[in-house]
Amino acid sequence: xxxxxxxxxxxxxxxxxxxxxxxxxxxxxxxxCTGMEGLFSCAELPPSALEQDKLKxxxxxxxxxxxxxxxxxxxxxxxxxxxxxSPKIVAEFKAHFYHHMIRxxxxxxxxxxxxxxLEMAEREPRLLESRIALLKxxxxxxxxxxxxxxxxxxxxxxxxxASDFALRCLRAAxxxxxxxxxxxxxxxxxxxxxxxxxxxxxxxxxxxxxxxYEPELGNHLxxxxxxxxxxxxxxxxxxxxxxxxxxxxxxxRFHSExxxxxxxxxxxxxxxxxxxxxERMEKNVEAGS
Numbered sequence: 001x002x003x004x005x006x007x008x009x010x011x012x013x014x015x016x017x018x019x020x021x022x023x024x025x026x027x028x029x030x031x032x033c034t035g036m037e038g039l040f041s042c043a044e045l046p047p048s049a050l051e052q053d054k055l056k057x058x059x060x061x062x063x064x065x066x067x068x069x070x071x072x073x074x075x076x077x078x079x080x081x082x083x084x085x086s087p088k089i090v091a092e093f094k095a096h097f098y099h100h101m102i103r104x105x106x107x108x109x110x111x112x113x114x115x116x117x118l119e120m121a122e123r124e125p126r127l128l129e130s131r132i133a134l135l136k137x138x139x140x141x142x143x144x145x146x147x148x149x150x151x152x153x154x155x156x157x158x159x160x161x162a163s164d165f166a167l168r169c170l171r172a173a174x175x176x177x178x179x180x181x182x183x184x185x186x187x188x189x190x191x192x193x194x195x196x197x198x199x200x201x202x203x204x205x206x207x208x209x210x211x212x213y214e215p216e217l218g219n220h221l222x223x224x225x226x227x228x229x230x231x232x233x234x235x236x237x238x239x240x241x242x243x244x245x246x247x248x249x250x251x252x253r254f255h256s257e258x259x260x261x262x263x264x265x266x267x268x269x270x271x272x273x274x275x276x277x278x279e280r281m282e283k284n285v286e287a288g289s
Contacts, residue, residue: 012234012269013230013233013234013241013242014041014042014240014241014242015039015040015041015042015241015242015243015244015265016040016041016042016043016044016065016241016242016243016244017033017036017040017043017044017243017244017245017258017261018043018044018069018071018210018243018244018245019043019044019045019046019071020044020046020071020072020210020245021212021245021246021247021248022246022247022248022249022254023248023249023250023251023254024249025251026045026046026048026049026058027054027057027058027061028251029251029254029255029258030043030045030058030061030062030065031058031061031062032251032254032255032258033062033064033255033258035259035262036062036064036258036262037063037064038064039064039262039265039266039269040064040065040262040265041064041065041066041067042065042066042067042068042069042110042241042243043062043065043068043069043243044068044069044070044071044208044210044243044245045058045068045069045070045071046071046072047070047071047072047073047100049068049070049107049109050070050073050100050103050104050107052106052107055107067110067241068108068109068110069109069110069111069112069113069150069207069208069241069243070104070107070109070111070112070113071113072113072115073100073101073104073112073113073114074096074097074100074114076115076117078093079093079114079115079116079117080115080116080117080120081117082116082134083116083127083130083131083133083134084127084130090134093134094134094137094138097114097138097141098141100112101141101142101145101147101149104147105145105146105147109147110147110148110207110241111147111148111149111150111179111181111207111208112147112148112149112150113150113152113181114138114149114150114151115151115152116131116134116135116151117131118131118132118135118151118165118166118169119159119162119165119166122159122165132169132172132173135151135169135172135173135178136172136173136174136175139173139174139175139177139178140175142175142177142178143175143177145177147177148177148178148179148207149175149177149178149179150179150180150181150207150208151166151169151170151178151179151180151181152180152181152183153166153180153181153182153183153202154182154183154185155182155183155184155185155198155199155202156185156188156189156190156198163201163202164201166180166202166205167201167202167205170205179205179206179207179240180202180205180206180207181206181207181208181209181210182202182206182208182209182210182240183210183212183245184199184209184210184211184212184229185212185213186211186213186221186225186226186229187213187219187225195228195229195232196232199229199232199233199236200236203233203236206240207239207240207241208240208241208242208243209233209240209241209242209243210243210244210245211226211229211242211243211244211245212245212247213245213246213247214246214247214248215246215247215248215253215257216247216248216250216253220260221244221260221261221264222264223264223267223268226264226268227268230242230265230268234272244258244261244265246258246261
């Protein structure tokens, strides 16, 4: 996308909001996210976004959304166990995935998310082999479709080698359109481990990075908490989108969190060295075009 190329040249984050764990009436929540223009440009939407009329109506009320990602098109309870089923059921699962993938492409999604439970099979070679084989088969269907398949990775992780294992799975898939969806929990960051050390391994392979937190449990985002992460991503995240992902089903709470997120992100961006001069340059270019 031209917008993405421009964003990367300016080293600005392609950022947005995830509605993956938001209110069930995500269209209402999306419409309530006003004043996002110039700050955010992407969103992650739930499976019901594949209903074209519903999607068109929702996006018409959110002019700031230039691109969107599809979350959990197939439930993890189904996808994590698919590889170990009978050949008939595996074939049905593949057909189910292809159907969702084609619908996502037709709806204009940039990526779709799928959890095959690879990390659960890390220490079981036969199980891992069957799941990687399924992943390879699904990855082959991505060729020429213009959509990315995202595999999950949680950071921080209880497994010290989680990032390396996830990257090995990407390599095994053998397709450049298979990338990572990183669930990043800033409130769980170990105090003794630098942010850069935690994120360095996945900076080239993350399609989306969700900043996950649970406001109903008392978690709140602040600039001191997010600053080091955003600083690192703005310099090193090669093509991925950063999506703020508050986990709350309450409409009013989600609206409040979205407004707070926008304020924090704006404050962070305005604190970047040379930001004001860059904005003036962009305005001059726009005025002359």
